[in-house]
Amino acid sequence: MDTNEAKMQIAVLIDSENVSSRYASIIFNEIETYGFATYRRIYGNWTKNNGWNENLLLENSITPIQQFDYTLGKNSSDMTMVIDAMDILYSGNVDGFCLVTSDSDFTRLAMRLREANMYVIGMGESKTPVSLTKACNKFIHLNLIYEASTSSTEAAVTDMHEDLSSDRSTKANAVTSISDIEEAIISIINDNENKGKPTYMGEIGSRLNSKFTDFDVRNYGYTKLLTFIRDKCSKLELSKENSSYYVNVREMDNVPEMAREIASLIEKNGGTIDNLSVLYEQLKKKYPSFDLKDYGYSRLSSFLRSLDNIAVKGNAVSLKSAARSKSRKK
Numbered sequence: 357m358d359t360n361e362a363k364m365q366i367a368v369l370i371d372s373e374n375v376s377s378r379y380a381s382i383i384f385n386e387i388e389t390y391g392f393a394t395y396r397r398i399y400g401n402w403t404k405n406n407g408w409n410e411n412l413l414l415e416n417s418i419t420p421i422q423q424f425d426y427t428l429g430k431n432s433s434d435m436t437m438v439i440d441a442m443d444i445l446y447s448g449n450v451d452g453f454c455l456v457t458s459d460s461d462f463t464r465l466a467m468r469l470r471e472a473n474m475y476v477i478g479m480g481e482s483k484t485p486v487s488l489t490k491a492c493n494k495f496i497h498l499n500l501i502y503e504a505s506t507s508s509t510e511a512a513v514t515d516m517h518e519d520l521s522s523d524r525s526t527k528a529n530a531v532t533s534i535s536d537i538e539e540a541i542i543s544i545i546n547d548n549e550n551k552g553k554p555t556y557m558g559e560i561g562s563r564l565n566s567k568f569t570d571f572d573v574r575n576y577g578y579t580k581l582l583t584f585i586r587d588k589c590s591k592l593e594l595s596k597e598n599s600s601y602y603v604n605v606r607e608m609d610n611v612p613e614m615a616r617e618i619a620s621l622i623e624k625n626g627g628t629i630d631n632l633s634v635l636y637e638q639l640k641k642k643y644p645s646f647d648l649k650d651y652g653y654s655r656l657s658s659f660l661r662s663l664d665n666i667a668v669k670g671n672a673v674s675l676k677s678a679a680r681s682k683s684r685k686k
Contacts, residue, residue: 371459397421397437460487478569541560592606
């Protein structure tokens, strides 16, 4: 069978007025990961200089679509791109679309294409509104990939330019936070442990891509998920089985300390706390980062029952008699 027939056929539609020409090679390199670019069209007013010159279009086999600005201040290219997308959709010739733009006006188009069972890839800069990134099956931050692929000098120049043209915090907040990714991985591991199976790297990568449309380790300066987890996820640890890696939640080494703290809180409340939520609030107040999942539990009552000096009855928690006597002697 021909290899191209096995690949997803993708229509690549580029908004030239919203995406820099410096990303041209990145766009099509990324597309090769997902399938074959059947349509390659770029929209804009070619009477203006937008950086997408003739040589660049020829080099990447992109068809330019001319659209004059009929009304001052209005972008006619957006409407043309939407009309073309719907025409291509109804032709039945493609399996998916790649919308290359940072313009939130294309959010509804992405949603409509997904409703038609199309796989939608979005490509744009980190300034792209969340509404558009979430509307796509996958969203790729071109500027972060570009910076990762350039030399340190070029990256520095790029950063200086972006600092002048946009708020730096916009870029930092554009991608999913590392803490959210780490918590998602912990949930995956806990779910698998309940089913008695290990969590391998391949499953983590697949499920993170499904949960976070913009997840890509290159957004954080890495090329491998394994290295990203090792360096950035302190609550996780990697283990190797033959040639495969799997991930576990790192065992917490402060359980004795936490047990003493809980006992102290109960003692300060007269030896008994009638509501577990009260104890939980007090723990969170003293330890804002306290999370039951870090200890392998989903319920506070289960965690407390694992501690030798704590007794749990219903929704109430108290010190066991021996522990209470020892505490009073002190």
